[in-house]
Amino acid sequence: MARKIGSRYTAHQILGRGSAGTVWLGEGPDGPVAVKLLREDLASDQELVGRFVQERTALLGLEHPNVVSVRDLVVDGNDLALVMDLVRGTDLRTRLERERRLAPEAAVAIAADVADGLAAAHAAGVVHRDVKPENVLLDMQGPLGPGGSHRALLTDFGVAKLIDTPRRTKATKIIGTPDYLAPEIVEGLPPRAAVDIYALATVLYELLAGFTPFGGGHPGAVLRRHVTETVVPLPGIPDELWQLIVQCLAKAPASRLRASEMGTRLRELLPMLAGMPPLDVDEPESDPEEEPEPAASAAPAAPVVERARRGAVPLVPGAKPDSNRDTHTSMRVPGPDELAGGARGTARVPRAAGAPRPGSARHRAVARRRRITLGVAGAVVAAAVAVGAWLATSDDGSAAPTQPATHATSATP
Incomplete structure (x- = not known):
């Protein structure tokens, strides 16, 4: 059913639902638009509405080929909405779910587009924060770029900042999606432009590998890894690309590249990536301490089925995925003792295709079967040696009686 949004727009069809609101296909004076209608509880928050109006000038002035432009901000009764350009295509998460990982040339081309969009936003004083x-849309109607990539546009500027009001999220809260949060946000520091660089480098890693460098498992473990763990190298990519990723994932914000530098350097790397196939690495399994020990059994172990993981971990217990996977919300900042982690750490190490991760349930099951096999083989050898020794010491050289053989067999586990 169609509904009016303010006096100039009509929303016709729901395109997706997220934690912040609902995205509609709408119609305005200049043609089709996308309308993000924020939740009613947000619209009734007068402090947020005032903040919304204050951000209007900055958001409306953000124009760039790699940014989904905000055309209007509507405050009308119970309606609080962002009116944006309509992009004919899909989001990057949908493509990742279909292809799992991208060829390096396409991945780098998409990341370079996003970096260019961030450079324009940062120059205007706008930090995306999510x-x-x-939040990356692919324009399916435009011309193809390097590696067959579609032009990428960054959307949802300002939404995380609008929701992050002082009353709604205190100093002990954080806003964001766990897999992509920069360490300084986890530690409670104010977000600057460098947080977007860290998040984009995480996205690039995910496009190449099929999983995020610090994701997987409980959200608290994910946040701890951002602060305490170093990123594990990906095999098969040029060293120049890897060093760029490492620099942009630096724990210290000042060590990261600026968005304009990142975009330029990524485009310089495109010629050496032409024709490279997607990487052949398997996703790490969950942390060993988060997996139950398989029950001991004399029967052969059943094959271990690896669990598929999502691109982001929802912070709301029991939350169900929605059509646009908009998962940013607030969460308590972990204390220093929680961030310190255990002696073993929680790094999730990429491995060669088909190989189990050391310490994983599958790795332990394989090791257990190997120990049982070696134990049986050792017992058989011990029995053979015992029988040989008895024959060598026999007075008449006759066949060995059954008692020693039976005793040796009983030694088998």
Whole structure:
């Protein structure tokens, strides 16, 4: 059913639902638009509405080929909405779910587009704060770029900032999606432009590998890894690309590249990536301490089925995924003891295709079967040696009686 949004827009069809609101296909004076209608509880928050109006000038002035432009902000009764350009295509998460990982040339071309969009936003004093595949749209109607990539546009500028009001999220809260949060946000520091660079480098890693560098498992473990763990190298990519990713994932914000530098350097790397196939690495399994020990059994172990993981971990217990996977919300900042982690750490190490991760349930099951096999083989050898020794010491050289053989067999586990 169609509904009016303010006096100039009509919303016709729901395109997706997220934690912040609902995206509609709408119609305005200049043609089709996308309308993000924020939740009613947000619209009734007078402090947020005032903040919304204050951000209007900055958001409306953000124009760039790699940014989904905000055309209007509507405050009308219970309606609080962003009216945006309509992009004919899909989001990057949908493509990742279909292809799992991208060829390096296409991945780098998409990341370069997003970096260019961020450069324009940062120059205008706008920090996105929630860069993730769900917020990158691919223009399916435009010309193809390097590696067959579609032009990428970054959307949802300002939404995380609008929701992050002082009353709604205190100093002990954080806003964002766990897999892509920069360490300084986890530690409670104010977000600057460098947080977008960290998030984009995480997205690039995910496009190449099929999983995020610090994701997987409980959200608290994910946040701890951002602060305490170093990123594990990906095999098969040029060293120049890897060094760029490492620099942009630096724990210290000042060590990261600026968005304009990142975009330029990524485009310089495109010629050496032409024709490279997607990487052949398997996703790491969950942390060993988060997996139950398989029950001991004399029967052969059943094959271990690896669990598929999502691109982002929802912070709301029991939350169900929605059509646009908009998952940013607030969460308590972990204390220093929680961030310190255990002695073993929680790094999730990429491995060669088909190989189990050391310490994983599958790795332990394989090791257990190997120990049982070696134990049986050792017992058989011990029995053979015992029988040989008895024959060598026999007075008449006759066949060995059954008692020693039976005793040796009983030694088998």
